[in-house]
Amino acid sequence: MKISVIVPIYNKVEYIERCFRQLLAQDMDDIEVVAVDDGSTDGSGDLCDKLSGDARLRVFHTPNQGVTAARRYGVEQAQGEYIVFVDSDDELLPGALRTLYDAISQTSADEVIATFCTHNGIQSPVVYQGEVNPTDLVRAIIAGKNRFPVLWAAIFRRTILEGCLDTPRDIIEGEDKLMQVMVLMKRPRVWFITDCVYRYTLGVPNTRRRTLEREMLYDRLLRQTLAPQWSELHSAFVLHQLKEYEKFICDGHMEVRHNYYIKAIGTLPAGIPLYDRVVWALPPLLSRPVIKLYRTIIQIKQHRL
Structure with a gap:
C-alpha cells in the first residue's frame, strides 16, 4: 500500500459524502481511505458506513477522544507507507495524491508540503520551494508567521510520525501545529512544491473556547x-x-x-x-x-x- 489517507470525523455529516467522493476519485489505485468516526452524534458514523461500499474505504468508530486521538488511531490502522491527513469538511483536488506521491518519491523527502486554496477560490501563497531547513519552519510556526499548511496539503513518510500524535485531548486548538513541530524537531528532510492539492472550507462553525x-x-x-x-x-x-x-x-x-x-x-x-x-x-x-x-x-x- 502506497498511501493511507486519514480522515478524522466528528459531526460533519453534511460534508462527508463530498469529501469521500473526491478522495476515491483520485487517479491512484494503491491507496486507502481510513475514516475514523470520533463518537459523532449527528449521523456521521452511519453515513460513513453507508458509503463504505468501496474496498478502498475503511471505516472505524471510536468513543469521542478528540481529533488528535482520531488521527493517531487512523495511523495505527493504516497500511500505507505514506500518510496524508484530510479534514472531513475539506477535499483533495483531482490528482492531489499522485502529485504528492511523485514529489516525495523523487526527492526522497520525509515530508512534502504543497499549497491549498479555499472553497471560495483564494489561493495560498507560495512561501517556500524545494528543501527547507526544519528549524526555520519550526520558528515560523511557533511565532505564528507560517503561511504554509502545517498538516493538510502534505504527505508524510509514515515512520516520521512516530511519537508525534500524543497531544492530550485538552489541546483543542493548535494541535496540528504542535504535531508538525514535533515532526520537524526530528530534523526530517522537508520539501515544498508549488502545486495546489487541497481545498479548505472556510467558516465551518466550531465550539472551541480558549482558556x-x-x-x-x-x-x-x-x-x-x-x-x-x-x-x-x-x-x-x-x-x-x-x-x-x-x-x-x-x-x-x-x-x-x-x-x-x-x-x-x-x-x-x-x-x-x-x-x-x-x-x-x-x-x-x-x-x-x-x-x-x-x-x-x-x-x-x-x-x-
Whole structure:
C-alpha cells in the first residue's frame, strides 16, 4: 500500500459524502481511505458506513477522544507507507495524491508540503520551494508567521510520525501545529512544491473556547518539544506567548497578564518585533485598543491582496 489517507470525523455529516467522493476519485489505485468516526452524534458514523461500499474505504468508530486521538488511531490502522491527513469538511483536488506521491518519491523527502486554496477560490501563497531547513519552519510556526499548511496539503513518510500524535485531548486548538513541530524537531528532510492539492472550507462553525489553563498546558508541551534546540528557538517561543497574550487581551481577559504571563514571559529576549514590545509594555486597558487597531489594519491589507 502506497498511501493511507486519514480522515478524522466528528459531526460533519453534511460534508462527508463530498469529501469521500473526491478522495476515491483520485487517479491512484494503491491507496486507502481510513475514516475514523470520533463518537459523532449527528449521523456521521452511519453515513460513513453507508458509503463504505468501496474496498478502498475503511471505516472505524471510536468513543469521542478528540481529533488528535482520531488521527493517531487512523495511523495505527493504516497500511500505507505514506500518510496524508484530510479534514472531513475539506477535499483533495483531482490528482492531489499522485502529485504528492511523485514529489516525495523523487526527492526522497520525509515530508512534502504543497499549497491549498479555499472553497471560495483564494489561493495560498507560495512561501517556500524545494528543501527547507526544519528549524526555520519550526520558528515560523511557533511565532505564528507560517503561511504554509502545517498538516493538510502534505504527505508524510509514515515512520516520521512516530511519537508525534500524543497531544492530550485538552489541546483543542493548535494541535496540528504542535504535531508538525514535533515532526520537524526530528530534523526530517522537508520539501515544498508549488502545486495546489487541497481545498479548505472556510467558516465551518466550531465550539472551541480558549482558556488560560489550556494555553498554559500548550506552552508546557511546546517548551518540552523545543528543549533540544531551546537556545535557537527561545525568542520564537516568547513571541508565541506574546501573540496568545494579545488574543486574550483583545477578548477582554485582562487578568491573564498577572495570572500567568508576567511570570511566564519575564524579560523579553532579542528578536521580538517593536509592535509586540510596545503592546507588552502597556497596561492591558491601553494595549487593547492598539491590538484591535493593528488587527483591523492587517485585515484590510489581506482583503486587498
